[in-house]
Amino acid sequence: MSIQIxxxxxxxxxxxxxxxxxxxAQNSVYIPTLCYLKGxxxxxxxxxxxxxxxxxxxxxxSVPVTEGMQVEVDTAELADMRKALIESLFSEGNHNCxxxxxxxxxxxxATGYEVGMVVSRFPYRFPLRPREVAADHIWLExxxxxxxxxxxxxxxxxxxxxxxxxxxxRGTAAQIEVxxxxxxxxxxEQVREAADICPVGCIIEKGVGFNDPIGRRKFxxxxxxxxxxxxxxx
Amino acid sequence: xxxxxxxxxxxxxxxxxxxxxxxxxxRDNKIKVAMIGLCxxxxxxxxxxxxxxxxxxxxxxxxxxxxxLTDIKxxxxxxxxxxxxxxxxxxxxxxxxxEFRENCDILISVGACAVWGGVPAxxxxxxxxxxxREAYVDSVTAVADAIPTIPYHExxxxxxxxxxxxxxxxxxxxxxxxxPPDGATILKVLDxxxxxxxxxxxxxxxxxx
Numbered sequence: 001m002s003i004q005i006x007x008x009x010x011x012x013x014x015x016x017x018x019x020x021x022x023x024x025a026q027n028s029v030y031i032p033t034l035c036y037l038k039g040x041x042x043x044x045x046x047x048x049x050x051x052x053x054x055x056x057x058x059x060x061x062s063v064p065v066t067e068g069m070q071v072e073v074d075t076a077e078l079a080d081m082r083k084a085l086i087e088s089l090f091s092e093g094n095h096n097c098x099x100x101x102x103x104x105x106x107x108x109x110a111t112g113y114e115v116g117m118v119v120s121r122f123p124y125r126f127p128l129r130p131r132e133v134a135a136d137h138i139w140l141e142x143x144x145x146x147x148x149x150x151x152x153x154x155x156x157x158x159x160x161x162x163x164x165x166x167x168x169x170r171g172t173a174a175q176i177e178v179x180x181x182x183x184x185x186x187x188x189e190q191v192r193e194a195a196d197i198c199p200v201g202c203i204i205e206k207g208v209g210f211n212d213p214i215g216r217r218k219f220x221x222x223x224x225x226x227x228x229x230x231x232x233x234x
Numbered sequence: 235x236x237x238x239x240x241x242x243x244x245x246x247x248x249x250x251x252x253x254x255x256x257x258x259x260x261r262d263n264k265i266k267v268a269m270i271g272l273c274x275x276x277x278x279x280x281x282x283x284x285x286x287x288x289x290x291x292x293x294x295x296x297x298x299x300x301x302x303l304t305d306i307k308x309x310x311x312x313x314x315x316x317x318x319x320x321x322x323x324x325x326x327x328x329x330x331x332x333e334f335r336e337n338c339d340i341l342i343s344v345g346a347c348a349v350w351g352g353v354p355a356x357x358x359x360x361x362x363x364x365x366x367r368e369a370y371v372d373s374v375t376a377v378a379d380a381i382p383t384i385p386y387h388e389x390x391x392x393x394x395x396x397x398x399x400x401x402x403x404x405x406x407x408x409x410x411x412x413x414p415p416d417g418a419t420i421l422k423v424l425d426x427x428x429x430x431x432x433x434x435x436x437x438x439x440x441x442x443x
Contacts, residue, residue: 096355098353118408118435143359
């Protein structure tokens with residue numbers, strides 16, 4: 001059913017039930033995201049896509065559009081809120097971009113550029129979360145995990161549909177775990193999918209890293225904003 | 235380290251030859267800029283030099299009082315803009331940064347180490363005692379048969395237990411991330427500030443690595 005909503009005061013005609021992040025992108029409005037993957041169920045974990053819908057703060061990825069919905073994206077308050085969320089993720093982990101294999105193809109880093117982060121307003125915590133290297137083809141740099149749960153929900157054992165990744169513990173004790181037995185059954189393309197789906201440099205494919213020269217890396221060829229908006233047009 | 239005493243004289247306390255009065259007068263009207271290096275690798279200072287001939291275009295407005303080229307310990311007069319490379323890893327860094335803060339109108343953190351600690355901050359994940367033991371006692375490059383010694387002397391600045399970003403020690407006004415940031419990025423910031431424009435690092439040139 002065709003409906004009309006407004007995004008930052010501009011009328012937008014779309015279909016009822018479409019995801020707000022997608023509708024905004026179709027109309028050239030970029031809403032930063034980290035956990036959201038187009039076509040996959042909403043996770044709503046990172047809140048980086050926070051907007052106002054009919055006056056209330058909410059994560060845009062969790063909103064199916066409805067008739068008459070009034071959406072605010074581009075306000076100073078919301079932009080600063082999204083920036084603060086990104087900054088908190090940089091503070092809570094060890095995001096040492098200069099030494100990270102994922103640099104240049106890291107969604108957290110690329111989104112940091114888009115929201116204009118230059119430093120975190122929160123104290124850097126330097127958490128200690130030991131890396132996990134037991135699996136044959138995959139290892140986890142746990143201090144880079146942002147707990148988006150993409151891997152937990154979307155990377156599953158192909159025979160049993162069991163989850164391969166899980167988050168253990170709560171609060172500051174939380175850390176990402178991998179089931180070594182199931183991980184060793186992952187075919188190479190699924191290992192690559194897991195590494196690619198990770199929006200930071202936490203899930204790393206063994207033997208792979210620093211492959212693309214600086215200047216030719218994923219988000220240097222096309223920014224995360226251009227990708228988010230461009231993919232909608234094709 | 236930074237104060238002249240009985241056994242040492244700091245370069246900034248040495249008598250300097252007076253400049254030609256005309257040159258001094260021309261300089262007095264310029265915006266004074268300085269850069270110091272704390273716990274970093276000097277790469278950001280090299281990026282400063284990477285401004286290359288573009289710097290010439292700014293020299294009508296700017297004079298540079300201290301960089302690695304004029305390696306004095308302390309600036310001799312107040313500066314409008316101070317760039318800081320490196321984070322805080324010892325007591326001398328703290329003293330140098332505080333003194334720089336008091337003598338600069340605007341302070342800018344340049345590079346990952348100044349902004350959040352950078353590579354030196356990787357030692358924040360281990361105890362300082364473990365770090366020193368690994369470096370001096372259990373080091374694979376330790377001299378065979380020598381008595382393992384962790385250096386300690388009044389002339390060696392005491393190391394801090396953690397590495398801190400500059401803004402956790404003094405107020406920093408602006409931040410240029412990067413490891414190191416490009417010379418062109420530093421140039422843009424300097425050019426904006428001396429021409430009265432707002433600090434702005436658009437996504438196209440903002441880099442964390």
